[in-house]
Amino acid sequence: MNAEVRPIKTAAETALATSFAAVKRALPGPATVGVLREDAFRRFETEGLPHRRVEEWKYTDLRALMREAKPLAGVPDAAAKARAKAALATLAAVDARSIVFVDGALVPELSDLDGLEAGLTIRSMAQALAAGDGDLLAHLGRLVPTDDVAVALNTAFMGDGALIHVAPGVALAQPIHLVFVNAGSEAASVFARSLVVIEDGARAMLLESHVGCSDASDHQVNAVLELKVGDAAHVDHIKITGEGAGALHVSSLMAAIGAHARFNEFLFTTGGGVVRNQVFVCFGGEGTVAGIRGATLLQGHQHADTTLVAEHAAAECTSREVFKSVLDEHGRSVFQGKIIVRPHAQKTDAKMATHALLLSETAEADNKPELEIFADDVQCGHGATSGALEQELLFYLKARGIPAKEAEALLIQAFVGEAVEGIEHAGLRDALIDRVVAWLKARE
């Protein structure tokens, strides 16, 4: 039989198609951007929502998990902004320049946009898209090209986000904190798109938080961040996924790293019902040292998938990948990590480790490491463990008078700590440890 097999569209796929047809003309950007959107949407239409028979999405069947597509978020009203403002107060007391997005839209009155340091520019992505900014279009979708369907969907619908530029040699003293708050009273979908360019020799710390604060917690977030790290630049990016347990959160980081750079990525996930964090990083210049780490703490029926593709395309780069997950109740974590070493990327030193701590019999951890090595003089490896807390250690602590839950909390904190210690900025590190402690307290 020769007929083309076209799967029946799910309700969510149909809704996305209807939505795209209805809003595409209203989305920001001139014709050139419109073409990008159309191409991206066609890519989505051909593939549909990724499902378990798509290898990269094997453990996170979006077609099954995303029953419906929520309507595109509207412009946040005063009530939503007020809710967002209240939520901000509870965020970690990190001394950072906050850029706040409510339901995907930049809200200047909640953001610290004044007194930018010399060499730092921060703009609204929606405005830059609307203006057809040449510099933006030169980078958009090009730093680490991917045909991933979630990214395509974001490109089709991309609304607002941050467009940040740090000039060569500029060292920002203060971290920049991108805060994405879902505050609409009705569940909605948000397609945030950001581009951050850190030029050669610059130093920047970027914190990205996703939080929910409304009663309708089943928001759908599809966030994309494209990041360029110039030669000899030093960049930390810490992403905190902390939405409510009903939220569907898909995020993709595409990071292109230059030569002799230092890059630290940290993914911290405690929120969201279904979370998929994708990291596509390419080491394109020699002599870079990078750490890609993460900690995931899940309970209830939370599902969090971390999918990493680290491509060593240049020689003599070192990367360390360390992911820890703590799983209580029916929590499920997925880690898919692929390290690719291109033929000329000799002397690559890449080591990947994943560890899962199962606090209940019903928790589950899936782990899929992959190494694709095309160079012959490299040091690459991966290791994985998964298990419960050690009873002997717990007994030792209890025998010293520490109650069971507190003893568990000490050991869990130590377990997660090994990954969190990799964060260089003491304030950010402490802020994350505080969050781990809060998660553990809530468990008691």
Added chain:
Amino acid sequence: MHLLEIKNLHVEVDGKKILNGLELSVGAGSVHALMGPNGSGKSTLAHVLAGKADYVVTQGEVLLDGEDILALAPEERAAKGLFLAFQYPLEIPGVATMTFLRTALNAQRKQRGEAELSTPEFLKRVREVAGKLGIEQEMLRRGVNVGFSGGEKKRNEILQMALLQPRLCVLDETDSGLDIDALKTVADGVNALRSPARGFIMITHYQRLLNYIVPDVVHVLSRGRIVKTGNKELALDLEATGYVQYQEEMA
């Protein structure tokens, strides 16, 4: 009333009988040495006292100050003043020794309805005992027992004991693995804690320790029960004769 009273204690592990009607009473202010061949059940007794899971008490009672502690959780026993110095202290990477000590001390105080210790007071106490035991401040910043030598681990157990000020101290082969100087340091640490209110059970294989910490009573444990009790001379006799006669008595 005795500080500790063990009556007709029978204990099984994995269906295997290990303690067989053990009887032992320790009065406040006294030091009891517990000796006996390998596998006779000394560590088992220590673990049962501390409340380790997997040990099934099939008969008997353990009274601390007249109260049966067998139904209590390990942390509750600790708060009531029971302390076990482990034969094999464990390493806990990622939990700083200081955090561990402080959490333990405050958890015990909380269970007893006492206020938490202030940071300066806590630090003062730790410095004091660490100094006496020759434990460097740097070691206290490391994870619990991480990178400690065998002897350092044993000294760290005594540090915890000195800080927690328990009423009944059970020391399981604290002397094994110690060099001669460390043995003296540890013995001094233990002797400093001797008081009319406190009792000790010292599990050991060697008479040497008992030269430094002179016991009031010496017991021989064999096949899960006490087969001989005497004064400190008994330890000297054992050094000469070994355990053969007691094993035969059992048979």
